[in-house]
Amino acid sequence: MNTEFNGLVSRRGLLRTGAGLLLTTALPPLPGHAAGSNEYRIAAAPARARLAGDSRPETDVWAYNGTIPGSLVRLRQGEPARLVVENRLDQETTVHWHGIRLPNAMDGVPGLTQPPIKPGGSFVYEFTPPDAGTFWYHPHANSLDQLGRGLAGPVIVEEREPVAVDRDLLWFLTDWRLTDEGGIASGFGNRMEAAMSGRVGNTVTLNGRLSEAEPVRAGERIRLRLVNGSLARIMALRFEGHRPLIVAIDGQPCDPHEPEGSRILLGPAMRIDVMLYMQGAPGRRYGVIDDFYDGLSYPVTQLAYDEQRALREHPLDAPLELSRNPLPEPDLAAAERHDLTLQGGMMSGMGGMQGGGMMHGMMGMGGGAAWAINGMSMTGDGHAGMEPALTFQRGRSIILMLRNETAWWHPMHLHGHSLAVLSRNGRPVSHRQWQDTVLMAPKDIVEVAFVADNPGDWMLHCHVMDHQMAGLMTVLRVA
Ligand SMILES: [Cu+2]
Numbered sequence: 001m002n003t004e005f006n007g008l009v010s011r012r013g014l015l016r017t018g019a020g021l022l023l024t025t026a027l028p029p030l031p032g033h034a035a036g037s038n039e040y041r042i043a044a045a046p047a048r049a050r051l052a053g054d055s056r057p058e059t060d061v062w063a064y065n066g067t068i069p070g071s072l073v074r075l076r077q078g079e080p081a082r083l084v085v086e087n088r089l090d091q092e093t094t095v096h097w098h099g100i101r102l103p104n105a106m107d108g109v110p111g112l113t114q115p116p117i118k119p120g121g122s123f124v125y126e127f128t129p130p131d132a133g134t135f136w137y138h139p140h141a142n143s144l145d146q147l148g149r150g151l152a153g154p155v156i157v158e159e160r161e162p163v164a165v166d167r168d169l170l171w172f173l174t175d176w177r178l179t180d181e182g183g184i185a186s187g188f189g190n191r192m193e194a195a196m197s198g199r200v201g202n203t204v205t206l207n208g209r210l211s212e213a214e215p216v217r218a219g220e221r222i223r224l225r226l227v228n229g230s231l232a233r234i235m236a237l238r239f240e241g242h243r244p245l246i247v248a249i250d251g252q253p254c255d256p257h258e259p260e261g262s263r264i265l266l267g268p269a270m271r272i273d274v275m276l277y278m279q280g281a282p283g284r285r286y287g288v289i290d291d292f293y294d295g296l297s298y299p300v301t302q303l304a305y306d307e308q309r310a311l312r313e314h315p316l317d318a319p320l321e322l323s324r325n326p327l328p329e330p331d332l333a334a335a336e337r338h339d340l341t342l343q344g345g346m347m348s349g350m351g352g353m354q355g356g357g358m359m360h361g362m363m364g365m366g367g368g369a370a371w372a373i374n375g376m377s378m379t380g381d382g383h384a385g386m387e388p389a390l391t392f393q394r395g396r397s398i399i400l401m402l403r404n405e406t407a408w409w410h411p412m413h414l415h416g417h418s419l420a421v422l423s424r425n426g427r428p429v430s431h432r433q434w435q436d437t438v439l440m441a442p443k444d445i446v447e448v449a450f451v452a453d454n455p456g457d458w459m460l461h462c463h464v465m466d467h468q469m470a471g472l473m474t475v476l477r478v479a
Contacts, residue, residue: 038081040073042095044139044151045088052203052210057182061150062089068208069172069229070137070153077132077157083125085117089146092116095125096140097155098269098413099251099436102127104456107415110141111383112457112475131325131418132159133251134170134225134271143381144188144231144465148177148199152229157251164318165275166220166311172208173266173300175230177201189469195346195370197408198232198464204290204300211301213285219310221320222276223247228266232464234409234439236263236292237300241280245320248273252418252434253322263291267411267439269463273322277315283307327418327434328451335397335449338390340460342440342472344371347407369471371406371462377471382459388477392452399449404440410467413437414476416458419448437463452478 047063050056064070075081085095094116096108106127110116117123129135135155139146154172162168177185177199185201193199203210216222224244228235244264245256250271259265264272280286285304291297369377378386392398399422402412418434424446438446461473 038075038079039084040082041084041086042070042073042153043086043088044093047150049150049208051176051205051208052178052182059176059178059182059184061184062146063150064137064153068150068205069174070151072170073137073153073155075129075155075157077129077160080126080128084122085125086122087117087119090119091142092118093139093141093146093151094123095137096415097125097127097135097137099133099135099271099418100127100129100155100157101131101416101418101454102129104416104454104458107456107458108140109382109415109459112386112459116141129157131251131327132157132323133248133253133325134227134273135251136172136227136229136269136271138229141381144199144469147229147465148188148231149184154225154227156225159323161323163223163320163322164221164316165223166316168223168225170225170227171206172227172229173235174205174208175201175233176203176205178203189466191370191470194466194470195344198466200232201230204233204298206301213302213304216278216280216303216305217308217311218278218280218282218305219312220278221316222278224274224276226264226266226272226274228268228270230268232268232466234268234292234411235266235290235300237266238263238289238291239276239286239303240289241286242276242278242303244274244276246272246431247275247320247322249433250418250435250437252327253324254433255431256321257431265292265439267409267437267463268465269411269413269437270435270439275320278303278305280305282309327420328453330397330399330420330449330451332397332399332422332449335399336392337399337401339374339401339403340389340474341374341403341405342371342410342412342462343373343375343405344369344471345406345408371467371470371472373460373472373474376474378473378475379469379471381469386457386475388457389474391477391479394452394455394478396452397449398452399447402438402440402444402446402448404442404444407442408467409439409441409464410472411437411439411463412460413463414458414460416454416456416478417450417452419450422447422449454478
């Protein structure tokens, strides 16, 4: 595959510092956040970060409130939130609150839902999160550069009644393409990559640092919130010696289940919450391995058990199923059906795709687009006057058949709604799972359903950022 690795991914023996530990365990308070309130100030600005450890040069990044990942936004389910975003970059930006069902005007798509925030300007996002769970925030302007240079942060919407765990941890995973000097490699928007796997990097950080080990204790129950904040890297995580149970996908609780083949498949922009019973032995270490790309497996980190005896001898005897969120149940018998077909990219076998794989002149808005949905390419980040591919009457139940006719993987993200995943390649999907980002393998056909209850123009796009920029995007209108 189109992936390079340098020495950074093989571990250098760095140990986590106290600061790293704090981020995974206590999650520090936010600057500009009054304790107990749902109000935050978030500034997007240039910063420097030690992504690859103390022995490596710092990296010039763009960051929310100066940290990688951006500071944690912790909200409460059903309580109004107010998020003041300041733009201290030298270019326009917006913030998209990924996965949160909110009013269209708060969705952060430039041109489509709000004017972009000018350098020196600010925008106040106000919404009441209906769903508890693990979400994240990132720009929706110049997305490839802005996300690729570090602008991303986690959002946790707390349940009214939390499930019993010893610790609630968040691993924000980010893929970077770093140079030997520690800088972020140039070449964003490379057309060949855009028509293939996208900009997959060479360094994966956990909460903003290469991680050698994460401290755990035998016998504890950990809720682990996994976020893939990468531009393009798909991950398949194996926890050696452990049996993680998936309890939520994209913030939405599902029936607890073990991942297929013991690998947690995590596409860009996806979140998966797992429950982990720490069944390992005191003093031992167990790898957490990402082996998605053939022949390129590497350790994301290790679970490092301290020497203390087990906290308990048997798994905690308390329910681990999360309370369901108030999602409207689609009426499948009465639902409207529509097809959305993903086209293009290299090796698609489509006419006109030879000679570099670009679809010049084929479609609507994108000169030089590499991808299309139902024959139309919308390129960039979103802009005024994007015509909807489909219009739904508010309140209707909708079934979408997503057909991936390409030779590449695509995490398809719908704004403003969560999707009940009904079937994949004709086989029912169990576990009653809902997703806002549906990872599609080459040639996959995935059937999803939802109630079009949130009025407005909503983006549907691939979250491999190069793919979105190069045309794998459309708009769905709820009128
Ligand atoms: Cu894609």
